[in-house]
Amino acid sequence: MTQQQVYERVNVYDGFEVRRYAPCVVAEVLMAGSFERAGNAGFGPLVSYISGRNQTGGKVAMTAPVIQEQIADSDLHRVQFVMPAGSSMSSLPAPATQGLRLMELPEQTAAVMRYSGRWSEAAYRQHVAELTERVQRAGLRVVGSARLARFDPPWKPGFLRRNEVVLPVEPA
Numbered sequence: 001m002t003q004q005q006v007y008e009r010v011n012v013y014d015g016f017e018v019r020r021y022a023p024c025v026v027a028e029v030l031m032a033g034s035f036e037r038a039g040n041a042g043f044g045p046l047v048s049y050i051s052g053r054n055q056t057g058g059k060v061a062m063t064a065p066v067i068q069e070q071i072a073d074s075d076l077h078r079v080q081f082v083m084p085a086g087s088s089m090s091s092l093p094a095p096a097t098q099g100l101r102l103m104e105l106p107e108q109t110a111a112v113m114r115y116s117g118r119w120s121e122a123a124y125r126q127h128v129a130e131l132t133e134r135v136q137r138a139g140l141r142v143v144g145s146a147r148l149a150r151f152d153p154p155w156k157p158g159f160l161r162r163n164e165v166v167l168p169v170e171p172a
Helices: 035-050 121-137
Strands: 007-013 016-021 024-032 066-070 076-082 101-105 108-115 147-150 163-168
Touching: 016 121, 024 035, 035 066, 035 076, 035 121, 108 121, 121 163
Parallel strands: none
Antiparallel strands: 007 016, 016 108, 024 076, 024 101, 066 076, 066 147, 108 163, 147 163
């Protein structure tokens, strides 16, 4: 089974939960284009990196989810793979692909809503709006940009896919 990003469930609300994500290292690329195009284009360099196209030729275990976040109101999207738990900047092979970088992310608290189906921009935006409304009704304060977390390969039927909208909130 594919390792997943480490988190602790902090609280459960109507239609969403709040999680505390552990600090982690991600491999990241920035992609320009539409929501769908950027997400698909970003996957290739990231999977190449973990498959051995890096400075040492070493493989890195696949993890879930693939994370995508639009940068402000631009056509740029940050696409990330979370590295396996326990990874550090010094334990991972350096990227060999221009534009791919490793970065450490600190602990983060976030509201999360799970949904199934295709990871289209329309579905994503609909779930972001719904989660934002629920978070505000719960009295939580949003402190960052929403992102999409995709857990399944594109060949998996849409109704079986696990997707999540993740919205950073102020820790309780």
